[in-house]
Amino acid sequence: MPNTVLTAFLRLPISIRILTIAVSIILFFGMVITIVEPDNFPSFFEGVWWAIITASTVGYGDYTPTTIIGRVTGMLLILTGAGFLSTYLVTLATAAVARQNAFMEGKSAYKGQDHIVIIGWNERSKALIQSISKDGKKAVITLVDESLSQNPSPESLHFIQGNPNIDATLLRANIWKASKVIITADQSKDEMYADMNSILTLLAIKGLNPAVPCIIEILTVEQVTNAHRAGADEIIQTNRLSSFVMHSSLNSQDTMIAFLDLLGNFKDKRLQIVPLGEWKNEERLDFAALSSYLLLDDKLLLGVKRGSQSYIKPGASFMVEEKDELILIAGF
Incomplete structure (x- = not known):
């Protein structure tokens, strides 16, 4: 004894x-x-x-x-x-x-829950963290990165130093209780290798927490299918978006300048995809009527998402169904 x-x-x-x-x-x-x-x-x-x-x-x-x-x-x-x-x-x-x-130094584990995990430190993730911090919802952010030696923003995020492909690193980020994961591409690497590395990270995350929603940035078109197979909930093709803007600028520079200025004015507004919600009780609801209802609530209706299809400004007589989701701008 x-x-x-x-x-x-x-x-x-x-x-x-x-x-x-x-x-x-x-x-x-x-x-x-x-x-x-x-x-x-x-x-x-x-x-x-x-x-x-x-x-x-x-x-x-x-x-x-x-x-x-x-x-x-x-x-x-x-x-x-x-x-x-x-x-x-x-x-x-x-x-x-x-x-x-x-x-x-990123050696302490995060023990909270319902946090957003961001993989990779770069200009995109930096701007994203700043936007989330200004959003007013006080979301907790955990940054996972291997290249940094210390926390780049101690006042706004919890830093985990390590390889995101390794389970031990993800467990220190408490991936089990995360609300969402955003995987950014490492553009310092070859594009194909960067995409393979991002997909490997996605596989590691889904292996530990299959239910967590994952948004992944993919640089090459060839790896989009593999990202879907790995379980990506949403894929952002940044090179494709950049090419679209550049091509549109060649055809009509003034139009694209106006478009980019419009995006800049969305600082206090948010593009959202939300369920039909309270409008489900309406027997027959067309796009024009729903747009009018939403404008009264300072929301601009852009389109309707039905399954895997999206209908942008489908027409005034387009009938909205119960399982549809609304594509809108809040705080318009």
């Missing part, structure tokens, strides 16, 4: 062990001084008070031993208790610094 207690004690964190020893010493000497000098220390509380003040080297002097035995007791307390108490305070300070360093 004693060996079991000692083993359990030795397994405790060092700060707990040191504090336990320091408290035990203070209580012991507090009891001893009340026995040695009952006139100066009439109660156990006064004895413990004196022991704490003496061990912490504060020395108020409101309670002091006067006999030789009492002073020897005080000397022994200073030689033992003061050392343990100082060690405990140093241990706390060291632990606090170590924890802060681990947080900055």
Whole structure:
């Protein structure tokens, strides 16, 4: 039994062990001084008070031993208790610094839930993090990146340093309880290799948490099918979007400038795809009527998503069905 207690004690964190020893010493000497000098220390509380003040080297002097035995007791307390108490305070300070360093260096695991995991640090993820931070919803963001040596934005995200293809790294990001994952492409690598690396990360994430929605950035057309096979919920082809903008600029530069200016004005607005919601109770609802209803709620209806098909401005008489989703701009 004693060996079991000692083993359990030795397994405790060092700060707990040191504090336990320091408290035990203070209580012991507090009891001893009340026995040695009952006139100066009439109660156990006064004895413990004196022991704490003496061990912490504060020395108020409101309670002091006067006999030789009492002073020897005080000397022994200073030689033992003061050392343990100082060690405990140093241990706390060291632990606090170590924890802060681990947080900055991406070594501390994230233990929250319903957070957004972003894979890769680049200009796109940087802009995305800034947009999410300004969104007003106070979403918790966890960034996973192998190239960074410290947290690039400690005030707005939790950083995990490591390879996102490895389970241990994803587990430190608490991928089991994430609400959504966004995988950005590493454009410092060859495009095909960057896509293969992103798909490998997607496979690792889906292997640990198949239910988490994953948005993946793909650079090459050839890897879109593989991203679907790996379980991507949404694929963003950035090169295709860039090519569209460039091609449109060649045909009509003024039109594209106006279009890009329009996108810039969406700073306080959000493009959303939402369920039909309260309008399901309507027996027959066409696109024109639904647009009018939504405008009253400061929402601009752009189109309707039906299964895998999207209908942008389908026409005033287009009938909206119960399972349709609405493509709209909120805060218009």
